[in-house]
Every structure is written in structure tokens, then in C-alpha cells.
Amino acid sequence: MPDPPLLLAARRRPTPFTPVWLMRQAGRYLPEYRALRARHAFLELAKTPQTAAEVTLQPVERLGVDAAILFADILLIVEPLGVGLEFAKGEGPVIHRPVRSEADVARLAPVDVASAVGFVFETVRLVRRALPPHVPLIGFAGAPFTVASYVVEGGASRDYLATKRLMRETPNAWHRLMTLLADATAAYLNGQIAAGAAVVQLFDSWVGALAPDDYRTFVLPHTRAVIAALTPGTPVIHFGTGTAGLLPLLREAGGDVIGLDWRVDLDAGWRAVGEDVGVQGNLDPVALLSPPATFEPAVRSILRRAAGRPGHIFNLGHGVLESTPVEHVKALVDMVHELSAR
Ligand code: CP3
Numbered sequence: 001m002p003d004p005p006l007l008l009a010a011r012r013r014p015t016p017f018t019p020v021w022l023m024r025q026a027g028r029y030l031p032e033y034r035a036l037r038a039r040h041a042f043l044e045l046a047k048t049p050q051t052a053a054e055v056t057l058q059p060v061e062r063l064g065v066d067a068a069i070l071f072a073d074i075l076l077i078v079e080p081l082g083v084g085l086e087f088a089k090g091e092g093p094v095i096h097r098p099v100r101s102e103a104d105v106a107r108l109a110p111v112d113v114a115s116a117v118g119f120v121f122e123t124v125r126l127v128r129r130a131l132p133p134h135v136p137l138i139g140f141a142g143a144p145f146t147v148a149s150y151v152v153e154g155g156a157s158r159d160y161l162a163t164k165r166l167m168r169e170t171p172n173a174w175h176r177l178m179t180l181l182a183d184a185t186a187a188y189l190n191g192q193i194a195a196g197a198a199v200v201q202l203f204d205s206w207v208g209a210l211a212p213d214d215y216r217t218f219v220l221p222h223t224r225a226v227i228a229a230l231t232p233g234t235p236v237i238h239f240g241t242g243t244a245g246l247l248p249l250l251r252e253a254g255g256d257v258i259g260l261d262w263r264v265d266l267d268a269g270w271r272a273v274g275e276d277v278g279v280q281g282n283l284d285p286v287a288l289l290s291p292p293a294t295f296e297p298a299v300r301s302i303l304r305r306a307a308g309r310p311g312h313i314f315n316l317g318h319g320v321l322e323s324t325p326v327e328h329v330k331a332l333v334d335m336v337h338e339l340s341a342r
Pocket of ligand 1: 022023024026027028072074091092140156203319
């Protein structure tokens with residue numbers, strides 16, 4: 001059996017068609033997910049290996065995507081810090097005791113990953129056993145900046161005021177927090193790889209809020225440390241949004257494949273990161289709210305810009321939105337396979 005297309009593409013090898021998977025392919029737009037959520041809280045679903053494995057497999061069966069992504073969350077790793085993580089109804093994640101000062105950082109103990117998130121590794125093992133052998137499993141974690149932004153702000157943020165103040169006013173505390181998160185994240189990803197994840201994605205979803213010089217000083221060394229500490233031989237996808245002005249720096253931090261959002265043309269983004277890495281993306285998730293005929297030109301444009309070069313993984317520029325019709329998602333996956341067949 002040849003390697004699965006997604007693994008070949010992640011190594012910039014030719015593939016018979018462009019592999020496709022979707023960020024947030026497991027989630028609330030799927031009726032079978034909503035049915036489970038009606039009975040279980042999000043954290044309960046994520047922490048129970050049987051249900052987390054079931055949710056991971058749901059979109060693989062329904063959509064015919066070229067990879068599964070583990071059902072978990074980037075914030076599971078911060079719960080053991082004792083910051084009071086909660087997924088509140090309708091508001092997204094809330095951290096009840098945000099880390100705002102040097103003293104707050106000093107109180108944080110290093111995370112013992114095996115005991116704190118062992119349930120995630122068990123989910124990976126269950127999924128690996130249940131998946132068809134030709135479908136790789138993508139593991140993931142949040143990159144240190146994006147995770148730190150939740151820990152410092154106490155939840156989602158628009159302007160990242162507390163995060164940027166902490167990094168500028170007490171850089172030593174900032175670097176200590178980022179080092180602690182980077183160490184935990186590397187151990188978390190290596191645990192997923194050991195349990196059977198064939199690829200890992202690092203989500204730096206909100207890093208586009210930073211000036212390039214701030215990224216260089218306050219973020220790049222820590223993201224680079226995570227990627228450098230990963231088990232060799234496992235491809236790494238490094239993703240962020242709003243990164244058009246940061247792409248060469250993301251690439252410098254590391255990754256075999258760089259994720260692009262829809263605010264940049266795929267070919268321009270690929271030039272910015274360099275032709276010696278792969279790219280992933282980059283359809284606007286909102287496009288999927290409209291019927292397939294309306295998003296087909298955008299799909300064709302992305303494939304034309306990739307021009308059949310080895311190293312393109314098709315995806316959205318960010319996650320599937322909750323109000324997306326499932327038939328549109330299925331039509332996208334089929335469309336990418338048909339239009340890219342070589
Ligand atoms: O299908 C997949 O992509 C796998 C599962 C996955 C989840 N979260 C499940 C989830 C992944 C890869 C994530 C990553 C994640 N979590 C990120 C990075 C990706 C991104 O979207 O930028 C971030 C920033 C988070 C933090 C987070 N978790 C938020 C902001 C929210 C609430 C808002 C939202 O978009 O739903 C969550 C909760 C969450 N994580 C849900 C799911 C399916 C919804 C929970 C529910 O069912 O109510």
C-alpha cells in the first residue's frame with residue numbers, strides 16, 4: 001500500500017489527487033454531534049475516550065475526507081494549571097482565574113502531561129484502532145501564544161490588551177509562561193504521536209494580532225522550541241489566521257506545512273513561506289454557507305494557484321462554521337477530489 005495522500009502531500013510528494021480535510025470537521029454543524037451534545041457537556045465528551053473517538057470518526061464516515069482530526073481542545077492542557085477552565089454555554093471557553101502578573105505566573109506548576117491529559121492519548125489509541133488503515137489521524141495542540149492569550153485574557157479577546165501588556169511590562173514573566181506552555185505542548189504532542197497520530201497541527205489561531213517584531217521577540221523562540229522537540233519523522237502543520245504579514249516568520253519557527261487563511265492568495269502565500277515547505281488551505285469558511293455552484297469558482301481558483309505542485313493540502317482558511325449545511329461540506333470534499341484528479 002502506498003502512503004495515504006495526506007502524508008505524501010505533507011512531505012511534498014506527488015499525490016493522485018489533492019488531499020482534503022477540514023478544521024472543525026468534527027463539531028456542531030453535524031447533526032450526529034449535536035445529538036451527542038444534547039446528552040453530554042463538551043468537556044465530558046472530550047474527556048471520555050469512547051465518546052471523543054466516536055466524534056472523531058463521525059465526519060470521516062460521512063464526508064470521505066482524507067484525514068481524521070482528533071476531537072479534543074487546545075485548552076485541555078491548561079486545565080491542570082488550576083486556572084479554572086470552563087466551556088460556558090454560548091460564550092466559548094472561560095478561564096476563571098486568568099494569569100495577569102508576575103506573581104500569577106510564579107504560582108503555576110509545570111504540567112504532568114501523562115496524568116493530566118492521558119485520556120487524550122487513550123482517545124488516539126481508540127481512534128487509530130477504529131479508523132480504516134489508509135486514513136491518517138491528525139493530532140493537535142494550541143501554539144504557546146494562542147493558548148497564553150486565553151490564559152491571560154480569561155477567554156476570547158478582540159485586542160489582546162492584557163496579553164500584550166504582560167509581554168511588554170514583565171517580559172521575564174511572559175517568557176516563563178511561554179516556556180511552561182511550550183514544554184507541556186511538546187510533551188502533549190509527542191504523547192499523541194506515540195499513541196498513533198501520523199501528523200500534528202499546531203494552532204496559532206490568534207497570532208495575526210501581533211506585529212512582526214513582537215512575534216520575533218515574544219513568540220517565535222517558543223513555537224520553534226515546541227516544533228524542534230517533536231518526535232522526528234512526523235509531519236507538522238503550522239497554522240494561524242491573519243498571518244499575511246507574518247508568513248516568513250511562521251515558516252522560520254518551523255513546520256513542514258504552513259496553514260494559510262483566505263485573506264491571502266494561495267500562490268502568494270506559498271511564495272512567502274517558500275517553495276520548500278507545503279501549504280494548507282485556504283477557502284473562506286463562509287463560502288460553504290452558500291450552495292456548491294457558488295463556491296466552485298473559489299475552489300477552482302485555489303487549485304489553479306496550487307497548480308498541481310506537490311505539497312498542497314486542501315482545507316478551509318479556518319474552521320467549519322456551525323450554521324454550515326452538511327451537504328455543502330460533502331460537496332466540497334467531492335469537488336476537490338474530482339477537480340484535482342491527476
Ligand atoms: O474537528 C476538529 O477540528 C477537532 C476538534 C477541535 C475542537 N477545538 C473542538 C471544539 C479543535 C481542533 C479545536 C481547536 C481549538 N479550540 C482552537 C483552534 C482552532 C480555531 O478554531 O482557531 C481554539 C481557538 C479553541 C478554543 C475553543 N474551544 C473555542 C474558541 C471554543 C468555542 C467556540 C467554538 O468555536 O465552538 C471551543 C469549544 C469547542 N472546541 C467546540 C468544539 C467542537 C464547541 C463546543 C460545543 O460543542 O459547544
